[in-house]
Amino acid sequence: MAAQALDIKQESNAPVYRGGDAPMISMIERIAMDPTIPLDRLEKMLDMKERMEDRAREDEERQAKKAYFAAMSKCQAELPVVTKTRKNSHTNSTYADLAAIEDQAMPIIHAHGFAVSFQPDGYNDKGELRILWEISHEEGHSRNGVGEIPVDGAGAQGKVNKTGTQAFGSTATYGRRYLLCMLFNISTGDDKDGNKVPEQSGPITAEQVVLLRELIEKSGAQIDLVCEKYKIDAIPNLPSNLFNECFRDIENWWKRQQKTNGGAK
Numbered sequence: 001m002a003a004q005a006l007d008i009k010q011e012s013n014a015p016v017y018r019g020g021d022a023p024m025i026s027m028i029e030r031i032a033m034d035p036t037i038p039l040d041r042l043e044k045m046l047d048m049k050e051r052m053e054d055r056a057r058e059d060e061e062r063q064a065k066k067a068y069f070a071a072m073s074k075c076q077a078e079l080p081v082v083t084k085t086r087k088n089s090h091t092n093s094t095y096a097d098l099a100a101i102e103d104q105a106m107p108i109i110h111a112h113g114f115a116v117s118f119q120p121d122g123y124n125d126k127g128e129l130r131i132l133w134e135i136s137h138e139e140g141h142s143r144n145g146v147g148e149i150p151v152d153g154a155g156a157q158g159k160v161n162k163t164g165t166q167a168f169g170s171t172a173t174y175g176r177r178y179l180l181c182m183l184f185n186i187s188t189g190d191d192k193d194g195n196k197v198p199e200q201s202g203p204i205t206a207e208q209v210v211l212l213r214e215l216i217e218k219s220g221a222q223i224d225l226v227c228e229k230y231k232i233d234a235i236p237n238l239p240s241n242l243f244n245e246c247f248r249d250i251e252n253w254w255k256r257q258q259k260t261n262g263g264a265k
Contacts, residue, residue, distance in 0.1 A: 024045070024049055028049065064137070064139045064140040064141035065141050066211070066247060067113075067137060067139035067141065068137040068139065068142075068143075069211055069247075070243070071113055071114065072184075072205075073208075073241070073243050074112060075114065076184060077240075077241060078108050079105055079109075079184060080105075082100055082105060082186060082187070082188045083096065083104075083188070084100075096177075098177040098180075101177060101181065109184060113137050113139065114136070114138075115135070115137075116135055116183075117134050117136075118132070118133050118172075118179065119131070119132045120132075126148075127150075127151060129148070129149045129168070129172065129175060130146055130147075130148055131146065131172065131176070131179065132144065132145075133146070149174060149175035149178070150171075151168075152170040152174060185202075203238060203240060204236070204239070204243050205240070208238075208240070208243050209235055212238070212246065212247060216235075216250060218254075219254035220254075221253060229249075230242060230246060
């Protein structure tokens with residue numbers, strides 16, 4: 001079966017208030033209550049406060065994203081190749097069922113601060129079951145989207161042999177298993193006498209590419225120098241196990257530049 005998952009960015013519109021805002025709020029209140037002070041001065045103060053809140057919100061979102069992807073990178077590095085323990089008598093093949101995947105993977109996923117949820121959401125115009133998924137991290141960032149799974153109502157011979165309830169349950173279970181493996185890059189494999197399959201570090205994810213490019217653009221770092229340091233032709237080719245190091249290097253360079261330029265952002 002094939003499934004399609006769409007990544008949907010989830011943003012929070014909640015206002016950000018900090019203790020450091022108190023002096024400005026007090027100043028705005030004094031200006032608002034003083035009839036001798038021009039109205040345009042109050043408007044400028046309100047604009048300044050709004051800019052400060054926007055900047056604080058952007059910083060929080062950036063830090064939450066950074067924590068999310070850093071945790072995801074570490075989590076995926078620790079996830080095992082889940083052993084296929086179930087046998088399909090119709091196709092004479094083995095597979096890892098949802099229980100085995102959750103047994104072996106979820107403790108690691110939870111240990112890195114992630115929560116995962118799946119929710120059936122009706123059917124699309126092709127009759128496929130829609131499953132909403134969401135991955136949230138303890139630092140506040142979350143990703144969500146939808147997987148569309150063809151309904152599993154037939155047996156190995158292609159004949160319909162399941163009730164509507166059985167077909168729904170089978171499809172929902174398959175969808176959760178498929179999406180969980182896809183979203184966390186979980187692999188399944190045959191038992192090799194208890195020996196773990198050697199891990200290989202693939203390239204960073206599309207989301208990590210976006211995060212790095214945003215940081216490079218904001219900081220003014222030269223992308224060719226970043227690629228040269230990490231011996232890659234382009235940012236998408238960066239090995240996933242180097243994501244945290246690369247992000248931290250650019251951030252530290254940016255902080256040094258800000259100090260050199262007298263704190264300019």
